[in-house]
Amino acid sequence: MNSLRSRAWWLGLALAVAVALLAGYSAEWIGVSVFGLARSPVSAIMLAIILGMILSNSLNLAPLASDGLKFCSTTVLRIGIALLGIRLSLLSAGQFTLVALPFVVLAIAAGMTVVGFLGRKLELSRRLAGLIAIGTSICGASAIVATAPLIRARESEVSYAIACITVFGIAAMFVYPILAHGFFENRPELAGLFLGTSIHETAQVAGAGMMYQAQYDAPVALDIATVTKLVRNLCMIAMIPLAGVLFGAERGTGGGRTAGDYLRMIPWFVVGFAIFSALRTAGDAGEQAFGFLDPNSWAQVVSVLRRAAEICLLVAMAAVGLNSSFAGIRSIGLRPFLLGLFAAAAVGGVSFLMISLFAPALLSMTGN
Helix, strand or coil: CHHHHCHHHHHHHHHHHHHHHHHHHHHHHHHHHHCCCCCCCCCHHHHHHHHHHHHHHHHCCHHHHHHHHHHHHHHHHHHHHHHHHHHCCCCCCCCHHHHHHHHHHHHHHHHHHHHHHHHHHCCCCHHHHHHHHHHHHHHCHHHHHHHHHHHCCCHHHHHHHHHHHHHHHHHHHHHHHHHHHHHCCCCHHHHHHHHHHHCCCHHHHHHHHHHHHHHHCCHHHHHHHHHHHHHHHHCHHHHHHHHHHHHCCCCCCCCCCCHHHHHHHCCHHHHHHHHHHHHHHHHCCCCCECCCECHHHHHHHHHHHHHHHHHHHHHHHHHHHHHCCHHHHHHHCCHHHHHHHHHHHHHHHHHHHHHHHHHHHHHHHCCC
């Protein structure tokens, strides 16, 4: 309770909330007013970290607000991660889920394998390589912030990983719709599958899908890209605990671990994530959610919880930025940036190759 009454706790909380609000409004303004899109592809999480770092490094605020910033970057972060599960329902994707799943799995495997191999060759920390791997393979910043506490990543590593993922994701958002049309000119459903499996962030996938739809008059590409990205996001349930085993700082130190030891390694926020995902799936299953909530009421509940998750993560990442130093990121160097480039290229290349070879046959089998 002393920390709750301390000036540093309240100042840290207020700073994180203020930076989060500014980042949210700035991301929306840049995406809608500058890019002219219906939905902003700019990551508010990225802006929160950048704005927090600029403010903190300019004014040296972190020592004055340490208690509140620590609360936001730990407790608030974990609550947000647990609430993220409400976004993911196995039922909402429809029959295309089964078509998208093998390509999503192959893209994830490519990203994890390339990062694991090159990370060792580039002599990067296991934690930083893990963050870049999970961010490239699954869903960008959300997967990074969900994995960071599990592998005990430093704040500078989180900031760098998100920066890498954001740079390559934004580049792909503008370039991949053109490539997808060139690769699959008469098959917009294949273009949507490619966009959904190869671009990092959900907002970036939506932005790329909207660009493809506007440029080539093919709304089906946006629909399929969105469904494919949802399938990819669902893989967080399995991949985040796996990343903890593969990239955790203590990997390889406990040769005598039992199954119970590994179960105890799974923290409460990952369990909470799975519980909320199960609730979403169960709530979407019937005409009335849990037998008493009509569809509109259930949609409102889901919307509130989704928004709460987004706010928690945004505040937490603002705190991460406020606690990060430019010197810490500079000390990491350019090698992680190269790793992010190779990982993004591997995911995109594998997605294109596998979709070209196998997707037409799978779509014909399902009547699409």
